[in-house]
Amino acid sequence: MFNKKHLALLASAGSLSLAGMATAQADTLEDTIERGAVQCGVSDGLPGFSAPDDDGNWQGLDVDVCRAVAAAVLGDSEAVNYISLNAVERFTALQSGEVDVLSRNTTWTTTRDTTLGLNFTGVNFYDGQGFMVSRDLGISSADELDGASICIQSGTTTELNLADYFRANDMEFNPIVFDTSEQTVGGYQAGRCDVLTSDTSQLAALRIQLDDPEASMILSDVISKEPLGPVVRQGDDLWFNIVKWSLFAMINAEEYGVTSENAEEMRDSDNPDVARLLGQDGNYGEGMNLEAEWAYNIISQVGNYAESFERNVGMDSPLEIERGVNALWNDGGFQYAPPIR
């Protein structure tokens, strides 16, 4: 994850020269259909994004991307082989063909997009570094944090972002550095610092581990850009399109109000956008060698973006992350999908 970012970059740099040669099989779609399952790389455990549930089924926002691709390609959202990858080996696994989609809370950056022989297909979660404070302090915004002591995990980009932010705003802070996220929460809990900083998706998970989660709140300010999205290999544009539009279909479905529950009846809808999305008016899967029902399969089996979000990280989950910037574009957020036409 983020504390391993440096190591990941190092390993990536090592594999730079090899990235080109690994784009061997160009027909991922054909291979996937032949295999009958999508090879999907997920995190080895990140609350709300990918983790096995009590019955051993993978659940999470990142996992839902894998399921959407499987539903679009094979018509069965369960036809996925999940391969758990850590931060360091994730790109190699994709380059070497061990996985065909990497959906593992991976931040979209220039280096990764341009030098590793990979393509980011979109953003399924806009993350960023935020702050958790005790409600007792009465702080409501990050610019009131001058002079605060801040608990932070060492060796992460989080540390750099924090220093940059405080320097840019001409404020002082007192960093209290820990090695692991558990120790960081422990330090915050024991009152060694006023503020805990990490990515907002992490903060929610850290917050429910506190003895009294209600006593702490996550500030709405975000001081860094961490757009997380699925990644595919370069050189197979057909597969790139499939993964890209699987996510777009979920976002469009939310915009048009199509959910997993009403997808069946919405097929008779008069709304031309909905009809095109659900394959009732023209075949928009044709360009991807998919059936006209491709988006219908995604929505009826996985749900639209809002359902996936609320179920895994939002208000229906223990994490209770607010939509914030992950709301739709017409709802004050960034999530915007090109139209299906």
Place this chain on the structure above:
Amino acid sequence: MIHNKETIPQRPAPKGTIGPVAWLRGNLFNGPINSLFTLLGLYVLYLLVVPTVQWAFIDADWVGDSREDCSRVGACWVFVNARFSQFMYGLYPSEEYWRANIVFAMFAAIIAWMVIPRLPFKRWMALFALLIFPIIAYVLLHGGYFDLPRVSTHRWGGLMLTLLLATVGMVGALPIGIVLALGRRSNMPIVKTFCVIFIEFWRGVPLITILFMASVMLPLFLPSELSVDRLVRALIGLTLFQSAYMAEVIRGGLQAIPKGQDEAAAALGMTYWKRMGLIVMPQALKMMIPGIVNTFISLFKDTTLVMIIGLFDLLGIVQAALSDSRWLGFSIEGYVFAAFVFWIFCFSMSRYSQYLERKLNTGHKR
């Protein structure tokens, strides 16, 4: 003069020198300093044990199926309970657990057969365990034959995977280690050089690096049609690494056998392999037991390192379970459970080695 012709009857020892009170006085309270330390020790024990028992048993929650069933005052064993089958089998499909159970049962039966001295046919059992059992285990666990559905290795995990890694590592490392140790003591320069280089290379690299190379770098060098299963890669890496250590333990044992033994055997006209197999090795292996078991125990614990290449061994699956958002914050319970399971296995291995040493003792022990 009075002569007492009767023997004075035996009397019990004075009250103050026997019984628990005397033992306490002799061992714990003989003198002010010892008394002070005894009391201090008892107090520290009290400080440690009482809250632990309180947390782990008295305040603990045992029944339920979600985090709401836990008061969070004591331990939440509900979490371990809900995840127990996952901790045992990893993400193996639950309707196929019976296959893993058969393998577990056979494995336990083989171990019991080999360990209990009275049972006959040990030699045949060993042959079965080494040659036929692995095939049966593979067919059952992996499937794909006899209408058994295929369960690919990335779904294997939990204690099952830990035992698999440890067993294959141990069984593979011992013979390779013996060959390497003999090779290193050999007079043939090429064999000797090869063995020295092999041992020093694998001993000089941390296990974590080997696993990392096997999982991250190797796939980049191999053509993509030739993809070796990541579990197999880990197994090969683990076995080769372990055999280098094993070789040095065995070489240590070989060096403890006086040269006269070997020379006497040679004088009787024995060939090299007979000398090794009948004279040197039986004596040496007996002396190496503590070292070999030491290596086995450390291998058993080292298997958790496969976590870094995305395999879910017992500890890995516990950590994955901890990141389920419905069970956040129960890390202590998870780790305590994992530690307990590891302790059971390591402690049994250690006890068995002590028993074996006593059984094979022929007067070398000092």
